[in-house]
Amino acid sequence: MAQYFELHPQNPQPRLLKQAVALLEQGGLLAVPTDSSYALACHLDDKAAADRLRQVRGVDEKHHLTLLCRDLSELANYARVDNKQYRLLKLATPGPFTFILDATREVPRRLSHPQRKTIGLRVPDHPVLQQLLELHGGALLATTLIPRGEDEPLNDAQDIRQRYEKLVAGVVDAGACPLEPTTVIDMTAMDTGGEPVVTRLGRGDPARLGL
Numbered sequence: 001m002a003q004y005f006e007l008h009p010q011n012p013q014p015r016l017l018k019q020a021v022a023l024l025e026q027g028g029l030l031a032v033p034t035d036s037s038y039a040l041a042c043h044l045d046d047k048a049a050a051d052r053l054r055q056v057r058g059v060d061e062k063h064h065l066t067l068l069c070r071d072l073s074e075l076a077n078y079a080r081v082d083n084k085q086y087r088l089l090k091l092a093t094p095g096p097f098t099f100i101l102d103a104t105r106e107v108p109r110r111l112s113h114p115q116r117k118t119i120g121l122r123v124p125d126h127p128v129l130q131q132l133l134e135l136h137g138g139a140l141l142a143t144t145l146i147p148r149g150e151d152e153p154l155n156d157a158q159d160i161r162q163r164y165e166k167l168v169a170g171v172v173d174a175g176a177c178p179l180e181p182t183t184v185i186d187m188t189a190m191d192t193g194g195e196p197v198v199t200r201l202g203r204g205d206p207a208r209l210g211l
Contacts, residue, residue, distance in 0.1 A: 028169025037153035058148035094125035
């Protein structure tokens with residue numbers, strides 16, 4: 001049965017956040033709010049939890065999972081970022097953007113794209129999720145919470161609790177999210193002098209990066 005944490009959206013109660021983090025440490029999946037929509041998240045280094053996350057979400061190893069990072073310096077631990085890429089990332093973080101970048105050796109091979117060796121990373125702009133990441137002390141592996149066979153993410157924490165109470169360890173309720181996907185920007189072409197490519201237009205405005 002999933003634990004349910006009802007948190008203030010701007011000033012979340014640290015005691016409840018610590019309980020949620022403890023579930024992650026035990027290998028549990030959490031439903032968490034972000035600056036785009038609710039997401040499923042788990043510990044980055046827990047293979048069994050990552051496998052369960054894919055199973056619950058209904059995606060295979062070719063589906064890009066995303067690393068949720070506290071800040072740009074943490075993001076740079078998991079992706080190879082040159083000066084030009086870094087300057088663009090600085091313009092768009094924190095915010096509703098997902099960046100496709102070449103993964104570093106810090107990323108377990110099972111989590112990067114099997115052919116391209118890339119990973120999706122982002123720094124979310126959500127007070128509750130930021131404090132959760134801070135207490136966890138590292139990045140989380142995540143995917144948008146879209147039920148199997150459906151196209152739209154869930155946005156009501158009570159609904160998430162009812163539908164996933166036997167599949168996740170906890171639900172972090174901080175109210176409704178914007179319910180608009182992140183803008184996805186593939187930066188890998190910049191390694192060879194190319195330009196970043198917007199592969200999905202969402203809540204993040206590409207003009208923020210001059211695109």
